[in-house]
Amino acid sequence: MSNSTPANRSSTERNRLTPADWEQAALELIAEKGISALAVEPLARRLGITKGSFYWHFPGKHELLERALERWENQDRYHLKLALGADLAPAERLSQFVWRTSRQTLTHRIYTALCAAPNDSRVGPVLKRVTSRRIQQLGAAFEELGLDAHAARQRANLVYSSYVGYLQLQAQGLVPDRDEPEFDSYVQHVIETLVDV
Amino acid sequence: MSNSTPANRSSTERNRLTPADWEQAALELIAEKGISALAVEPLARRLGITKGSFYWHFPGKHELLERALERWENQDRYHLKLALGADLAPAERLSQFVWRTSRQTLTHRIYTALCAAPNDSRVGPVLKRVTSRRIQQLGAAFEELGLDAHAARQRANLVYSSYVGYLQLQAQGLVPDRDEPEFDSYVQHVIETLVDV
DNA sequence: GTAACCCCATACTCTGCCGTATGGAAGCTG
């Protein structure tokens, strides 16, 4: 009774691992090499431990992926609230969305990795929920900006498509990263073309 | 001397397979399940044959992927010439590009599969060449339309990003397919927003 | 027809990962 939820301690303060450590490590591995590279033994080597630990915390590989995706979906919902839920003017919210989508790189790389396997029975539903949630938020902002429902949805699809596509080009190294000066110029171009209606 | 290059015969006229048959089957498998699913034995089962055949035609799995990618790059170059190389007015060429990009579905599904592994040492260079070739063609069209070099390149990036992103949303089933009536409406919206300058 | 060659089937070995079983070390509890 005297304890204060001794859960979620990361591996930095312990050398014993928690399920959350495994889930986060799985997400990072997915971000780097894709879902198909998610394997127990390589993940254990990455953590400097053996799989004996893993099979104590999880029933199997399947459950790890499910819980990791669940974890990521929550993280994304949190980020979305920051980017589009702020009580700003709609135009300002959209600009913020475009700008913010170039920050949390880990979440984005996970997203692109998940986009690569939309037919997987586990990532499919999660991916669909996350994407439609984002697009819906975008559409709502465009509606507040004065567009009718149909035009707002089409514009939201277009903005979101260009965002996803930019992630792809970024992964190919064909487009300026957010460090380079050209990046700001491009984002400004996107906002002028797609957001300012 | 009297022969007339008895090469490229497909498996339809023979039950003996050519390297081209293996390459094309590899591309189709990649389109369906991604690069990580490219394996020799499953591919052989798919073709109703054993891997004894494969290792006669190819040194190994590595070379199959290389030659399949080479094959795909040539196909894509051909399609690009049809879509953007036609001697039409620039505006008409761009519209044609947007429309055509919803046709050859196999090539597009291969492209999305390759986008999923941009860090692979074999697909990376090919992907980069194909993508930059496409964007360059788009930028040239925008320049002919009157934009200066910088604006044309930015607009080309934006158009191409929205194209790639649309492929992703299509794979997730979150956006109308080209059969449904809403599709034409959306493409029209894209052209009005991004092409008509 | 038969010899040579092309193409494929079969039968191996080897490696990497999954999942299980079991023992042991570190931590909490009394």
Place this chain on the structure above:
DNA sequence: CAGCTTCCATACGGCAGAGTATGGGGTTAC
């Protein structure tokens, strides 16, 4: 400090795919 729980190491069996070796059936050439 005994005893118990928690967490991990080690060692196993099993499976799937990579690549190799070798033989056989079909085709072509002479």
